[in-house]
Structures are given as C-alpha cells and as structure tokens.
Amino acid sequence: MIPRHTSRVDPTGFYDTLAPGYHLIFLDWAASRARQGKILDGLIRDTHGAGPNDVLDASCGIGTQALGLAELGHRVFASDISPASVARAEREATAAGVKLAGLSVADLRTLSDQLTQRFDVVMSCDNALPHLLEDAELAAAAHHLHAVLRPGGLLIATIRDYDATEPKPGQAVPTEMRVLGDGEARRISFQVWTWSADGRSYEVEQFILQPQGEGWLTTSARTRYRALKREELSRALTAAGFREMRWHMPAEGGFYQPLVTARRPH
Structure with missing residues (x-):
C-alpha cells in the first residue's frame, strides 16, 4: 500500500503539508x-x-526569495499564511547562517492589521x-500590501502566465x-x-514521489487557484492606490514567472 498524505484544499493546509519536502520540487x-x-x-x-x-516577503513559503535577498544584505522580514x-x-535561515529581521504567520488579506x-x-x-479566488479577497490583499509600504515603497508580485494558459473546463490535466x-x-x-466548469479556476494536486524500499512514498496536497490574468491583477492594484505599474516578462527580466512592479505614491 502506498502511503498518501493529503491536505485540505485551502492554501494553509496545502503548504503545511508540502513544507517538509517543498525543496524536492526544485x-x-x-x-x-x-x-x-x-x-x-x-x-x-x-x-x-x-x-x-x-x-x-509576505508569502515567504520556506524562504526561497526571503533568504536569497537576506544573503545579499537586505533586512528581510518574512511572513506566510502557513x-x-x-x-x-x-x-533554513539558521542552517544557512542567514539573519532574517523577523518571521510571522500572517494572511495577505489582513496583513497590515497583523x-x-x-x-x-x-x-x-x-x-x-x-489563491484569492474572489475579487473581494484580491482587493483586500492589494489594499494591505499597499498599506504595509512606506510612501514611495515598491511592490513586487509574480503569478503564473495565465494569459498564455488555455483553460480546459471540466477536465483534469x-x-x-x-x-x-x-x-x-x-x-x-x-x-x-x-478545471472548474467555467474555466476560471482550477484545483491543483501536487504529487511528490520518493523511493522507499521496493516502492514509493507518495506525498500529495491539494489547493485551488484562480486563473488570474495580468489585467485583473493590474486593475486590483490600481484600485488599491498603486501607481507606476509595469509588467516584466521572463524573457526580459529573467524571473521564471511574469512579475509586476508598482509603487505606493509619496
């Protein structure tokens, strides 16, 4: 029998389940x-x-970006819902000898309150x-990301390239x-x-298989995403007060996902 570990569909359960082996997907x-x-x-x-x-780093996970920036001398505070x-x-910070300015469990939707x-x-x-499936949730996160910045502060956010992703309504792919x-x-x-029937969101199940004896140890975790287009995110950030918005595509900036920068005005 193959061991199988599942989580709730919400992002907290998804990332709590994957945290011990998250590095294995790299x-x-x-x-x-x-x-x-x-x-x-x-x-x-x-x-x-x-x-x-x-x-x-307001969605730090196990520290991929937070530790990378701290190693280069920035004062990095890391938070995540998981x-x-x-x-x-x-x-990981302790093991690498990297000093983080602080760590906290925090939700993007209530960030500046926490x-x-x-x-x-x-x-x-x-x-x-x-992960923020409803427009109201995305608007709340955009508001709180704006609120935690000093005047003139910079937002950096990355998402999958959903503009180039073809939905498969009702299908498992x-x-x-x-x-x-x-x-x-x-x-x-x-x-x-x-994919959902309307093609606007999809449930992901992440599988990681590792050799164990004569078989495989299987870890799986489930969550749901909306297929968030760049225009939708830009609109939410503008409504929250961000300005000087610019999208940086992987071929230009080298990051593996489309990346948006925006600024809180002075």
Missing part, C-alpha cells in the same frame, strides 16, 4: 534561492535603490495571489512529470490540474 533549491535572490536584488536596485532595504512553512523558513512595521519593499511571489536527482535523492514531481 532540482537544486539552494541554487534556485541564490538565483532568484540575485534577480530580485537587481530589480530592487534598479527601481528603488541599492539599500540595504527593509523588505517584507505556520509550517514559516517554521521551515526559520530553520504587522505594525512599514517597509521599503513588499513581495508576494510564486503565484500566491491567485496532468502536468509534465519531472524526474529529479540521482540515487537515493531521486524523486518524481508532477501536478494534476482539474
């Missing part, structure tokens, strides 16, 4: 952390100044915002299976996307 998580930190540091330097800056992910980020400090830069990367690592470190990672 070929080399430490290298990816360094690469993404360098790209984001360059973007911050170009658009906001060399710093070091006070940065809030307690297990925040705890893992803290352990955090009293204000920041030069606030980030939400890795497709976190499409597996993603490409990735075989990563060698020997005992070998693992298989893939997802199944089950």
Whole structure:
C-alpha cells in the first residue's frame, strides 16, 4: 500500500503539508534561492535603490526569495499564511547562517492589521495571489500590501502566465512529470490540474514521489487557484492606490514567472 498524505484544499493546509519536502520540487533549491535572490536584488536596485532595504516577503513559503535577498544584505522580514512553512523558513535561515529581521504567520488579506512595521519593499511571489479566488479577497490583499509600504515603497508580485494558459473546463490535466536527482535523492514531481466548469479556476494536486524500499512514498496536497490574468491583477492594484505599474516578462527580466512592479505614491 502506498502511503498518501493529503491536505485540505485551502492554501494553509496545502503548504503545511508540502513544507517538509517543498525543496524536492526544485532540482537544486539552494541554487534556485541564490538565483532568484540575485534577480530580485537587481530589480530592487534598479527601481528603488541599492539599500540595504527593509523588505517584507509576505508569502515567504520556506524562504526561497526571503533568504536569497537576506544573503545579499537586505533586512528581510518574512511572513506566510502557513505556520509550517514559516517554521521551515526559520530553520533554513539558521542552517544557512542567514539573519532574517523577523518571521510571522500572517494572511495577505489582513496583513497590515497583523504587522505594525512599514517597509521599503513588499513581495508576494510564486503565484500566491491567485489563491484569492474572489475579487473581494484580491482587493483586500492589494489594499494591505499597499498599506504595509512606506510612501514611495515598491511592490513586487509574480503569478503564473495565465494569459498564455488555455483553460480546459471540466477536465483534469496532468502536468509534465519531472524526474529529479540521482540515487537515493531521486524523486518524481508532477501536478494534476482539474478545471472548474467555467474555466476560471482550477484545483491543483501536487504529487511528490520518493523511493522507499521496493516502492514509493507518495506525498500529495491539494489547493485551488484562480486563473488570474495580468489585467485583473493590474486593475486590483490600481484600485488599491498603486501607481507606476509595469509588467516584466521572463524573457526580459529573467524571473521564471511574469512579475509586476508598482509603487505606493509619496
């Protein structure tokens, strides 16, 4: 019998389940952390100044972007809705000898109510915002991301390229299976996307398979995303008061997802 660990569809349960093995979906998580930190540091330097800056990673996960930026000298505060992910980020920071300015469990929809400090830069990367399925939730998150910034502060957010994604209403579609690592470190990672009937959202089940004896240990976790288009996110950010909005596509900026920058006016 194959062991199977499932979570609730809400993002907290999804990321709590994946936190212990989240690094396994990367070929080399430490290298990816360094690469993404360098790209984001360059973007911050170009658009906001060399710093070091006070940065809030508001959907930090296990610390992929937060640790990468902290290693480059920024004062990084990390928060996430998943307690297990925040705890893992803290352990990873300790293991890497990286000092984070603080860690907290916080929800994007109530962020400025939970955090009293204000920041030069606030980030939400890795497709976190499409977890907000309703327009009212997205509007609340945009408002709170704006509120935690100092006047003139910079927002950085990334999402999947849903403008280039063809919905499959009512269908379950597996993603490409990735075989990563060698020997005992070998693992298989893939997802199944089950689209809603209207094609506006989809449920994801993330699978990670690791060798165990003569079989495989299977970890799975489920959550739901909206297929958030760039225009929809731009509209929500503008309504929240952001200005100087610009989209940076992977071919231009090097980040693996479309990335938007915007500013809180002075």
